[in-house]
Amino acid sequence: MAFRFIIVFALLSKALLAQVDLFDYQPIDLKPNLAGSFGELRNHHFHSGVDLRTKGKVGQPVRSVQEGYLKRLVVKQGGFGMALYISHPSGHTSVYAHLDRFQKSFHDLLLKQSFKTKSNLIDLYFKKDDYRINAGDTIGWSGNSGSSSGPHLHFEWRDSKTQEPLNPVDYGLEIGSDIVNPNIIAIHTKAGQRVNSIWTDTLIIADWQDIGVEILEQQIPKGPKLGIKSMSAWIEDINEPNRQEDPDFSWEMERFSFSDTRGSDGHMQHDIHSKLGIRTYRIAPVSQPAKIWKNSYSFPENGIYELTIMIETMSGQKTVSKGPVLKNSSNSLWEIISKTSSPLDWTSPNGEIEARNLKISWSENSFMEPMKPKIVYTTASKKPKWICSPDLPVTKSLNYFWTPPLDYPKTLRHKTVLIGRDPRGISKVVGRPTEDGKILFKMKLWGETYVSSDNSPPKIYFIGKKIFQNQEAFCFKLYDELLDIKNYRVKLNNSWQWAYFDAKNKNLLIPINSKIKIFNFEIFAEDEALNNITFRQLIQL
Ligand SMILES: [Zn+2]
The missing domain is CATH 2.60.40 (Immunoglobulin-like)
Known part of the structure; x- marks a missing residue:
């Protein structure tokens, strides 16, 4: 294990090798150029596929990577836009999203269904022998449909049984050479301390979850910022470092499930994100972590340690960061919890909070971290609003009950909208009147909210x-x-x-x-x- 204690740089221009190669064809016939990698941290989700650039244009032929059959055809105004799902004999499903258009017979299916249902929102499933597809068949053309922010192909490779997205690079997707080494730019703490990759000033933290690792990974110089494949952290006696084989914490982005993709908000150190606007990776998991975390964890108690962090990119390049850390806390919320159970076994309690005419209630396991919830109602800004703190990732919808004023127009009761914002996004929910005269909004957000209404048509x-x-x-x-x-x-x-x-x-x-x-x-x-x-x-x- 001595390799991890020197800074490891893989060879420049390392070619990518798949663990197994199940692809008879690549989905597009262009020199691979990534705009996004598997498992990247996005707001409220891990990126579930690989984004392949298409030279800034739509209309690149898209091919089935393996033989199979058309399993699903989707047309949506947001999300994946126009997308095809193909089921393969290897037990996998390939997904091709943000397409410009489908090949003729699939387009005809869309037209037929749209005519039949008098709807433009299409989500069709097919049986095994309905539409056979050969490896390499052109199934459609790349585009920019749905919530895509520029022409590209979003390609996904899923386990057909569980629909869990897998890293397509492990199964045969070529992503070209990676000519830039990964860079651990800095280690940040929740309290605002920042050190370089190899540091000597002691980092001071209350909890292991306070640390965020800032990484720059690119395939080509000045190219898009990509995610990494894995991270490991060793926390060792400052006087006797470099002895322990297994890391204290580690995760690897091989697969995840859509049910825990929300875990990306806790995988990221969100306090650092809200303060500095940078997405950093946590070295230690919070409760309800995504299943990418590997070990069964004990959280080292207060003391001074040597921390070693190693990251690996999708192309197998590695780099190491290390330095001293003082964990020094007796009353942080994580510390209090860890006296009775591991942070991972901790269940966030149900609860409720109220201010002015808004009551928020939530069930068990709605939050990924312990907290003391606070709410204030403020009229200081142009729109009076409620501010909930501290900022926390939410895993379930919270119930927002708003009691309208006595003179609130009856006609607006079904047209009332709660608008919420946290550092990771904005949410708008139309409320439902309850029998006791309140309006209920179910919103997966803990942050700032205000009430508005909409009774004007598009x-x-x-x-x-x-x-x-x-x-x-x-x-x-x-x-x-x-x-x-x-x-x-x-x-x-x-x-x-x-x-x-x-x-x-x-x-x-x-x-x-x-x-x-x-x-x-x-x-x-x-x-x-x-x-x-x-x-x-x-x-x-
Ligand atoms: Zn994508």
Whole structure:
């Protein structure tokens, strides 16, 4: 194990080797260039696939990596946008997301289903022999649909039985050479201390969960920042370091489940993120950790230690960071808990808190860390709001009960919206009136909230022609001032017409049938509070 005590740099330009190679074809025929890696820390989730760049353009042919059958076809305005799921005999499912369009027979399935259900939101499942696919078949073309923020292919490799995403690189996905060594830029503490990778000033912490490791991993110089594959931490006697074989804490990003992807918020040191805006990796887990953590842990008690941290990237490059740490606490919440149980076995208790006319209640295991909940109501800002503290990752929806003032209009009771914000994102939830006159919002957030309402319908107007799915389309702007668009339907010359709503750009795209010259549109749109509009427009070419 002596290798870990020198700074280990793998050879420059190390080629990536799969553990097993199950791919007969790569999903796109371009020199691999990553925009995102498996398991990267994102807000509220681990990145479940690999993002392959497509030279900034849409329309790159996308191929099935192995033979199999079409298992699922999805068309959504957000999320994966247009996506295909293919089931393979190896027991895996490949997922191709943010597509621009599907191959003809799959596109026809979409049109048929959309016509049948009079809906544009499609989620179709198929049986084994419905649509066979050969390895290398072009199943569609890469795009930028759904919540994608630039043209790329999001590729996923899942265990078909559990639907757990796996690291595709371990199964045959080529991601090209990694010519930049990983860099441990700094070690931060919750209290605001910052040291370099090899440090001599003692880090002072109350809990092992206070430490956050700032890493820069890139495939090419100035390229996108990527995640890492694993991290291990050894916590040893300061006078006798470098003896212990097994790390005290370690995790490896091989697979995770969608049920614990929320664990990414606790995998990251969120106090450092909210203060400095940087995502750092924790060396020690919090309760309800994602199943990527390896060992069964005991948490070293107060004392002075030598801490060694080793990280490994997807391409197998390693680097080490080390220095002295003083853990010195007698009354931190983690410390109090660890007197009776391991932090990992700890169950966060149920509870409730109230201020002004808002009561928040939660069930067991809603939080990943111990806390003393606080709430204040403040009118200091333009919009009066409630501020809950301390900032904490939430794993379940909390119940927000708001008691409206006596003169609150009856018509608004189904149109009341709770808007929440924490350092990891914004959430908007439409409330449900309860029998005792309150309005209930279920929101997976602990942070700042305020109440608003929305009784105005979405807005629509025609903007012109655009290229969509490699052909001409009419484009309408469609948006709501406060909420998301929940539903939209288009009739053209009195018949059902399939359309795609690109929610992030607020574009409603309607393919043009070249034989028609007069277009009589009737567009229905509805927001999440069920405010709706029917918009009509006649266009003559
Ligand atoms: Zn992605």
